[in-house]
Amino acid sequence: MSSLSRAVAQTLFCVFGSGLLCLSGSGCGSSGAVSPSGTAVGVICIPSGCLSGAVYLHTVSLGSSDPLAIKFRVCRNSVCAQTQLVPGSSPTQYVGRIVGPLSVEIALNTASGALLVHVVGRPEILKDGDSYDLTVDGIGPTSIRSLIPSATYSKTPKNDSNCTADCISVAFPS
Numbered sequence: 168m169s170s171l172s173r174a175v176a177q178t179l180f181c182v183f184g185s186g187l188l189c190l191s192g193s194g195c196g197s198s199g200a201v202s203p204s205g206t207a208v209g210v211i212c213i214p215s216g217c218l219s220g221a222v223y224l225h226t227v228s229l230g231s232s233d234p235l236a237i238k239f240r241v242c243r244n245s246v247c248a249q250t251q252l253v254p255g256s257s258p259t260q261y262v263g264r265i266v267g268p269l270s271v272e273i274a275l276n277t278a279s280g281a282l283l284v285h286v287v288g289r290p291e292i293l294k295d296g297d298s299y300d301l302t303v304d305g306i307g308p309t310s311i312r313s314l315i316p317s318a319t320y321s322k323t324p325k326n327d328s329n330c331t332a333d334c335i336s337v338a339f340p341s
Contacts, residue, residue: 217323217334220288221299223313225341226280227306234261234277237305241271241286244297284339290332295319301339313339 221243240249248269252261255274263273270287284301299315320335 219334221286223284223339227282240302242300
């Protein structure tokens with residue numbers, strides 16, 4: 168993911184108040200206990216500014232579309248889930264979240280048209296060759312469909328000694 172895309176994703180997730188993570192600061196976003204030796208135990212590490220999984224980040228033209236009527240269908244390796252948006256923390260912000268069988272975070276800013284769909288994945292379970300299918304209905308007269316038939320993930324190196332896995336991500340084409 169480019170640094171510009173990362174900055175937009177950071178802004179969207181921080182502004183939308185997503186429970187995923189706010190991508191500011193340095194080091195890994197980690198949670199867990201600290202052992203007597205000072206080493207983190209049971210942490211989930213994500214290099215700063217990184218979204219592991221597949222990311223769709225584009226500007227969309229909403230026209231007269233009702234954000235609450237937009238439907239999202241997301242698949243990874245033929246496991247699919249769907250959701251719609253709900254109002255966010257301001258009149259121009261809408262969010263969506265799917266938890267299981269896939270974890271997906273969605274953010275839409277109606278003022279700018281910025282749409283972020285993040286199919287969340289833990290680096291240890293994502294493999295090159297994964298397939299993704301994203302369909303968005305209700306934005307304009309046609310559906311948005313973006314496919315990744317065989318993912319080749321980009322790696323973002325860890326930057327915290329407590330992290331064991333690099334972040335890996337792939338971008339949906341526009």
